[in-house]
Amino acid sequence: MKKLTDKVAVVTGGNSGMGFSAAKLFAENGAKVAITGRNKKTVDSAAQEIGGHSIGIVSDVADLKNIDAQYDQVTKQLGKIDVLVVNAGIYIAGPTADFTEDMFDQVSDVNFKGAFFTIQRALPYLNDGASVIITGSAAAVKGFPTIAAYAATKAAVRSLARSFSAEWIDRKIRVNVLIPGPIDTPIFDRNGMSQEETDNTKALYASLVPVKRMGTSDEVAEGFLYLASEDSRFMVGGELILDGGVATL
Numbered sequence: 001m002k003k004l005t006d007k008v009a010v011v012t013g014g015n016s017g018m019g020f021s022a023a024k025l026f027a028e029n030g031a032k033v034a035i036t037g038r039n040k041k042t043v044d045s046a047a048q049e050i051g052g053h054s055i056g057i058v059s060d061v062a063d064l065k066n067i068d069a070q071y072d073q074v075t076k077q078l079g080k081i082d083v084l085v086v087n088a089g090i091y092i093a094g095p096t097a098d099f100t101e102d103m104f105d106q107v108s109d110v111n112f113k114g115a116f117f118t119i120q121r122a123l124p125y126l127n128d129g130a131s132v133i134i135t136g137s138a139a140a141v142k143g144f145p146t147i148a149a150y151a152a153t154k155a156a157v158r159s160l161a162r163s164f165s166a167e168w169i170d171r172k173i174r175v176n177v178l179i180p181g182p183i184d185t186p187i188f189d190r191n192g193m194s195q196e197e198t199d200n201t202k203a204l205y206a207s208l209v210p211v212k213r214m215g216t217s218d219e220v221a222e223g224f225l226y227l228a229s230e231d232s233r234f235m236v237g238g239e240l241i242l243d244g245g246v247a248t249l
Contacts (some may be wrong), residue, residue, distance in 0.1 A: 003229040005030035008078045010070075012061055012086030012118055014034045014084060015046040017185030018135065021217035022085055022224035029225060031083065034074045036061075040093035053078065061088045061114030064121070071125045080127045083228040086115050086157075087135040093146045093201075104149050119175070129172040133227045134161055136177040138243040144208075158239065165237035174236045178223050181243025182206065184214040192241045212244035 004144035009026045013019040014035025023046070027033045037043040040058045047056030053136050055077055058065040074081065119132055126132075139147055140154035151229045157177065164175040182205035194203065206214050225240045226232050232240075241247060 002028075002030035002226060003231065004147065007031045007082040007085035007228075008034075008054045008074070008080065009085070009228065010034045010036070010074055010081055010083070010122075011085040011087055012059070013135075014085070015039060015042040015056070018180065018183060018217045018220045018224075019087040020046050020050075021084065021221035022056070022087070023227050025218075025221040026051050026083065026228065027054055029229075030113075034070075034078060036070055061118050062109040064117055067118055068119045071122060074123050081122065081125050082127050082130050084119070084122050084126065084130065084132045084133070085224060085228070086132065087116060088116050088228040089135060089153075091147075091150055093150065095146055096148055099149060106155055107149045111150065112156045115157045116160060119160070123168075126171075126173060130174075131228050132161075132173060132230070133165070133224060134158075134175070134177045135216075136179040136239065138179055138181040138241070138246045140179070141247045161239070162237045169236070174232070176232070176235055176237065177239045178220065178227060179239050179241045179243060179247070180215060180220050181209055181246040182214045183217060183220055185217055203248050205206065208246060209243075210249040213244070215242065215244055 004026055009031040011019045011023040014023040015037030023033045023035045032134050034055045035046055036059040037058045038060050043056040043058055047054045057070045057073055059070040092107050136155045136158055137154040139151040140158055161175045161177045220242055223240050
């Protein structure tokens with residue numbers, strides 16, 4: 001049985017990694033899906049691969065004018081929104097002593113400010129009873145070196161889920177957080193590191209996971225589907241942890 005038949009879903013950062021896998025699974029479960037991303041080539045390619053009633057929108061969540069325009073386009077083409085996955089994010093690592101203001105602003109503008117206004121600006125376009133899902137991180141609950149700014153942004157969005165859920169409970173809008181552990185996605189390749197540095201980083205993270213491997217985007221997508229569907233209707237302001245045991249073992 002398809003779990004999202006005729007639902008309209010928006011996935012920011014849906015052109016690669018976890019967002020793409022979630023969008024594809026949503027479409028397979030009957031949803032009309034809109035994905036967003038900053039790269040037109042990958043957005044168009046991802047939307048074509050997802051197929052069905054999917055559309056791709058070039059949008060940067062750090063630019064509020066982009067956010068308003070994307071929702072206007074979604075509702076005109078697909079209708080009001082039932083599922084919003086706030087997944088667009090960037091990962092910048094570096095020793096705290098060398099971390100620059102520009103690096104900090106980049107991470108904050110996308111991961112925290114972008115998430116806040118992606119949800120705020122969606123309110124007029126959301127159906128009552130909509131499910132909003134924010135991509136968090138196990139880094140928000142366990143200390144890792146060199147990613148203090150990134151981890152702080154993920155802790156911030158965990159707080160947003162609680163506050164927003166309390167504020168919009170009368171509309172039955174549920175805001176939850178999916179918390180993945182280290183997942184093998186293209187975000188590592190956009191960090192400005194060499195291939196050797198990227199491979200070493202992935203190996204390090206895999207070694208820190210109790211199950212001794214990084215997770216996959218497809219595994220995380222199943223969690224997004226649960227939170228998007230009526231299966232999670234009693235989950236409000238909560239968190240779903242899919243981290244291979246990083247935060248608890």
